[in-house]
Amino acid sequence: MFENLSTTLDRAFKTLKGQGRITDINVAATVKEIRKALVDADVNYKVAKTVTDKIRDEAMGRKVLIAVEPGQLLVKIVHEELTQLMGGRLQDINVKGEPAVVLIAGLQGSGKTTFSGKLANYLKKQNRNVLLAACDIYRPAAIDQLKVLGQQVGVDVYAEPENKNAVQIARNAIQFAKANNKKVVIVDTAGRLAVDEQMMREIEEVKKAVQPTETLFVVDSMTGQDAVNTAKTFNDRLNFDGVVLTKLDGDTRGGAALSIRSVVDKPIKFISTGEKMEAIDLFYPERMASRILGMGDVLSLVEKAQQAFDEDEARRINQQIRKNQFNFDDFLSQLDQIKKMGNIKDLVSMIPGVSNMMKDVEIDDDAFTPIEAIIKSMTKKERANPDMIDGSRRQRIAKGSGTSIQQVNNLMKQFNDMRKMMRTMSKMGTGNEALRNIK
Numbered sequence: 477m478f479e480n481l482s483t484t485l486d487r488a489f490k491t492l493k494g495q496g497r498i499t500d501i502n503v504a505a506t507v508k509e510i511r512k513a514l515v516d517a518d519v520n521y522k523v524a525k526t527v528t529d530k531i532r533d534e535a536m537g538r539k540v541l542i543a544v545e546p547g548q549l550l551v552k553i554v555h556e557e558l559t560q561l562m563g564g565r566l567q568d569i570n571v572k573g574e575p576a577v578v579l580i581a582g583l584q585g586s587g588k589t590t591f592s593g594k595l596a597n598y599l600k601k602q603n604r605n606v607l608l609a610a611c612d613i614y615r616p617a618a619i620d621q622l623k624v625l626g627q628q629v630g631v632d633v634y635a636e637p638e639n640k641n642a643v644q645i646a647r648n649a650i651q652f653a654k655a656n657n658k659k660v661v662i663v664d665t666a667g668r669l670a671v672d673e674q675m676m677r678e679i680e681e682v683k684k685a686v687q688p689t690e691t692l693f694v695v696d697s698m699t700g701q702d703a704v705n706t707a708k709t710f711n712d713r714l715n716f717d718g719v720v721l722t723k724l725d726g727d728t729r730g731g732a733a734l735s736i737r738s739v740v741d742k743p744i745k746f747i748s749t750g751e752k753m754e755a756i757d758l759f760y761p762e763r764m765a766s767r768i769l770g771m772g773d774v775l776s777l778v779e780k781a782q783q784a785f786d787e788d789e790a791r792r793i794n795q796q797i798r799k800n801q802f803n804f805d806d807f808l809s810q811l812d813q814i815k816k817m818g819n820i821k822d823l824v825s826m827i828p829g830v831s832n833m834m835k836d837v838e839i840d841d842d843a844f845t846p847i848e849a850i851i852k853s854m855t856k857k858e859r860a861n862p863d864m865i866d867g868s869r870r871q872r873i874a875k876g877s878g879t880s881i882q883q884v885n886n887l888m889k890q891f892n893d894m895r896k897m898m899r900t901m902s903k904m905g906t907g908n909e910a911l912r913n914i915k
């Protein structure tokens with residue numbers, strides 16, 4: 477995400493590196509580069525101009541105040557301005573009400589239904605009793621899709637497959653919620669491929685009927701400037717409360733995140749970074765600015781780890797290590813925990829300094845596939861007692877998993893090295909404090 481923009485900005489900052497002082501000339505050149513980088517990343521031209529003018533004024537104003545390298549100072553200023561551009565601070569959604577109603581609007585394919593499932597999952601984890609309402613009556617598969625997602629995250633779905641009146645279904649869903657002690661109703665609505673009058677009228681009517689506590693506009697960030705225009709049209713009609721940016725895991729240039737806030741003056745509240753139900757994040761402008769500038773986003777990384785982290789399992793694995801019995805079943809369980817944290821490449825992009833280095837490296841969940849295949853081709857006994865896996869067993873495992881004997885040997889070697897390191901760490905009694913503290 478945002479790779480092009482961070483690379484270009486990086487180059488712009490390098491121009492300033494080594495220059496002892498900020499001057500009119502070097503700032504003007506760098507600011508021009510920054511503006512170009514923003515426009516190339518699909519940021520609205522007017523927005524890019526306003527923000528870079530501010531950056532220039534700030535940089536010139538502070539030149540005598542701070543004795544840091546001009547490059548660093550400029551990074552700081554750009555970081556501050558990008559943060560402001562994206563709204564400054566986190567804005568959470570409002571789910572107060574009896575029940576609270578969250579209306580989901582946007583074009584077809586923007587990711588509304590997927591996001592509805594994710595939001596239900598997110599709110600359920602906060603111990604709220606959630607109901608999903610299927611009001612997309614045009615796309616035939618939409619109701620089924622929502623039902624599948626509801627089942628996946630353990631949230632009830634209200635649907636009337638025979639009814640073709642979205643307003644009625646939405647009203648009935650609220651009645652159902654009241655009667656069944658549901659605290660939040662998420663209303664998934666119909667979208668069209670492009671903005672059209674009938675769709676707009678329908679969603680306006682649904683909005684009037686259900687009086688939502690929160691209306692969220694879902695937009696595909698890959699659509700660049702179009703995303704901004706669509707946002708504007710929807711906002712004129714619906715006066716929505718917040719924006720959800722989806723598909724930020726894809727090859728997006730990031731311009732939408734940077735422009736939407738200033739064009740419609742509504743906060744981005746959530747971002748969506750994948751098809752899994754866990755791939756939803758609150759939108760922190762400051763963290764996003766850090767990510768754009770390749771400064772990493774350690775806070776989000778830690779939060780993701782905490783969410784995916786199963787304490788009981790960690791305790792069990794820790795005991796296995798101490799007893800010197802860490803085996804392939806434990807290894808598989810750890811891989812599962814890593815995968816639960818979401819898209820691997822996205823995680824990597826949150827580590828400071830690494831995102832630029834890794835931008836051409838292909839890593840995704842598939843990277844684990846051969847490893848998992850190898851482990852799953854082992855017998856139960858072999859997984860529990862890795863030492864018994866000799867040459868002929870390795871050959872059988874390679875065949876069974878569709879990998880090569882070298883791949884199996886590599887995995888065995890890495891696994892044995894890892895066990896050795898774990899043994900040394902637990903013998904020394906030092907090592908991983910976090911693990912040791914979990915008793």
Ligand code: GDP
Nearest residue numbers: 584585586587588589590722723748749750751
């Ligand atoms: P709707 O028509 O607005 O309800 O859109 P859907 O929820 O059906 O999403 C359209 C497509 O985009 C589906 O294939 C989803 O799996 C996919 N999708 C939704 N959100 C994301 C996301 O954050 N990242 C990626 N990569 N795909 C997404």
